[in-house]
Amino acid sequence: MTDSRRSAHLSLAYSNIGHSTMHIMTVLYLTVVLELTREWQTDYQDLIKLWTFGSLLVGLGAPIAGWLGDRWSDAKMMVLMFALSGLGALAAGLSDTPDQMMWALAILGLGGSIYHPVGISWTMKNAENRGRSMGILGIFGSIGVAGGGVVAGGLTALWGWHSAFLVPGVISLLFGAALAYHIARGQIVDRKAGHGEKPGADAPRDRACLPYHVRHHDVRRHDLPVTADRGTEMV
DSSP, rough: OOHHHHHHHHHHHHHHHHHHHHHHHHHHHHHHHHHHHHHHHHHHHHHHHHHHHHHHHHTTTTHHHHHHHTTOHHHHHHHHHHHHHHHHHHHHHHHSSSHHHHHHOOOOOOOHHHHIIHHHHHHHHOOHHHHHHHHHHHHHHHHHHHHHHHHHHHHHHHHHHHHHHHHHHHHHHHHHHHHHHHTTTTTSOOOOTTTOOOOTTTHHHHHHTTTTHHSSSSSSHOOOOTTTTEEOOOO
């Protein structure tokens, strides 16, 4: 396997993992909040509001994340996504007050804002079979959406609500560290848009746009220049 193909395969793997991670992280609080109503003796409607700012940042941070991905690095922005998501989750797990939880969730939401504009672009730049790759990416995203509640609920039942944030937070940081390691070793490199296209893939389509007599006439044999838009031969 060439270095370029290895980089593409690693990039797609991390993009898929990142999609699941992002969706798991952004639904953790929606399950944990049920336990917090009992432990903090606070109404559900007051606690659920703590996620408002973070959830807004998931969308509001996306344009600048995409801009940075295009002008700086998709791969390094994904490292930042894993890092911010992990740090936000750790901060949430260590929160003792609603204000601390709100700011922790804001960090988590900001990390989540990076994935869709950067991760999807990253996938498209590295995929040879884009339709299949996007389908696989969608499966990983669905696993995250469906699994987030299971992860949060299971960890809360086992070790308390703090662990529902701390364990995923540590795992996200480990993924970020692993990705940073591959980038530092040169095993993952950024690709420009269109790099994943197969060479010459557009040639038949471009040729099909020419007039019929130009497509089927051996111009080189007569060494004549061709003006395709007018369908004429000129000496």
